[in-house]
Amino acid sequence: MRAVTERESEVLKSIVQEYIATGRPVGSRSFVQKYSFSISPATMRNIMYDLESLGFLTHPHTSAGRIPTDTGYRYFVDFLSDSYDISDLDYGYIRDDFMRSEVHLDKMFMSITKMLSSVSKLAGIVLTPNPDFTVVKQVELVSIDPETVLLIIITRTGVVINKKIAISERVTRDILFSTSNILSSEFAGFSIYDIKTDIAGKMRQKYSGSNEQICLDVVELALNSINEQDIFIEGIENILHIPDMIEKVVLTSFLRLIEEKKNLAEIMQRTMDSDSVQTFIGSEIDNSYVVGCSLVACCYKIGNKNAGVLGVIGPTRMDYRKVVPLVDYTGRLVTNFLSNVSR
Helix, strand or coil, X not given: CCCCCHHHHHHHHHHHHHHHHHCCCECHHHHHHHHCCCCCHHHHHHHHHHHHHCCCXXXXXXXXXXXXXXXXHHHHHHHHCCCCCCCHHHHHHHXXXXXXXXXXXXXXXXXXXXXXXXXXXXXXXXXXXXXHHCEEEEEXXXXXXXXXXXXXXXXXCCCEEEEEEECCCCCCHHHHHXXXXXXXXXXXXXXXXXXXXXXHHHHHHHCCCCCCHHHHHHHHHHHHCCCCCCXXXXXXXXXXXXXXHCCXXXXXXXXXXXXXHHHHHHXXXXXXXXXXXXXXXXXXXXXXXXXXXXXXXXXXEECCEEEEEEEXXXXXXXXXXXXXXXXXXXXXXXXXXXHHHCC
């Protein structure tokens, strides 16, 4: 494919911006008049034809106007959106909303998801931290019945992890209490990953033959099964009011994706290895559940470790110049907060 000329780039940029703003196919005559291009409508039609031949534009069967393809949006995001557009008012709202959110992590992520949805007018999504990266503050064991104990892990970031444990022998309240103290003393200040891969094994050897050994053994097994990330979604009602999204195929695929949270989590996890905002446009999502949608997402960290993902999902005709900096700024706020509270 040949290189795009400077004039073609400017025309493509303006077409994408016009279509994002109006949702209507862009015709050559009205387009030339509105954007004051110093060329004739006939020349503009030729440029549009060339851009269509290069795969950046297409035209609906019922209209002579053009609309961007996924490739056109990709070119716009990568090369043409040099001036992102999020107002100081939005930055202030995001920052203030974040500062008002509760320290308890689940409630904070719920608040962040609502804020992303409110500012973008699309759907906000947050994939919670991988439990492996959370740092333990306190551990408790509570008897539920003679054969079941509840493992409660309280982390520095406020996340509470509960896990039911089946035990083969009945243990007394005193042993549960002493085991809780041992676990809190040995685990406090370490991540669940460090505990799984190193500390739990050493602790098992250290307390071998003790009254607490049976509890320590089953706790180690329980820790190895803690690996699920939760996902929060807000703003589905926003999507239902967007003309692009109410086509049967598009809407059905979107709602199916939201229901199948495992698939959505797998899509978001693709950004876990990146330090910058990632944009997946239309077919780039590469998932049979998704038609006509884009995802803008970034990874947030705890310290220097990538922990989770937040983002915005909506139609391919979303305002990338606003959504990209929104996601980027929110990701940095969450990273700073989590890194501070986990110290």
